[in-house]
Amino acid sequence: MxxxxxxxxxxxxxxxxxxxxxxxxxxxxxxxxxTIAIAMFNSLGLILLPGLAFSIHNWRILQxxxxxxxxxxxxxxxxxxxxxxxxxxxxGRKEExxxxxxxxxxxxxxxxxxxxxxxxxxxxxxxxxxxxxxxRKSYLRKxxxxxxxxxxxxxxx
Numbered sequence: 495m496x497x498x499x500x501x502x503x504x505x506x507x508x509x510x511x512x513x514x515x516x517x518x519x520x521x522x523x524x525x526x527x528x529t530i531a532i533a534m535f536n537s538l539g540l541i542l543l544p545g546l547a548f549s550i551h552n553w554r555i556l557q558x559x560x561x562x563x564x565x566x567x568x569x570x571x572x573x574x575x576x577x578x579x580x581x582x583x584x585x586g587r588k589e590e591x592x593x594x595x596x597x598x599x600x601x602x603x604x605x606x607x608x609x610x611x612x613x614x615x616x617x618x619x620x621x622x623x624x625x626x627x628x629x630r631k632s633y634l635r636k637x638x639x640x641x642x643x644x645x646x647x648x649x650x651x
Contacts (some may be wrong), residue, residue: 501560505564506563508567508568509536512532513529513532515575516528516529516532517529518578519575519598519601520602521601521602521603543560546559546560576594576597577590579591579594579595579598582594583614588614591614592611592614593613595609595614
């Protein structure tokens with residue numbers, strides 16, 4: 495029951511991250527195709543759901559069957575997807591940034607000049623904060639509340 499609660503709360507965030515990562519790691523010509531494929535698989539899952547619910551009569555087993563693909567996807571993401579280049583830059587990990595940029599350029603059929611890679615400037619490590627820092631500044635508090643409201647509207651539709 496607890497796993498189902500967390501799955502329900504996090505599925506919209508997972509879905510939005512899938513789209514962002516999919517578009518970020520594909521070239522411009524195929525980013526629309528990537529978004530369409532993600533939306534298609536989401537729709538396909540919603541189409542198959544009633545048939546699955548009809549064939550599995552026990553609701554607890556149905557919940558486990560529906561939750562297993564989420565674990566599979568998250569495990570796959572953890573093993574396959576690289577770290578975000580932006581995050582690596584904020585952590586000062588220049589060698590990994592260069593490696594990931596070259597990998598993306600190779601996938602997209604591009605070449606990155608060596609002098610560009612050497613001139614990458616890493617952001618300094620920012621101070622660690624906590625959740626309350628969002629509410630200490632008025633503009634962050636306002637944006638957080640608006641985004642939270644939008645999030646609940648998005649999830650409930």
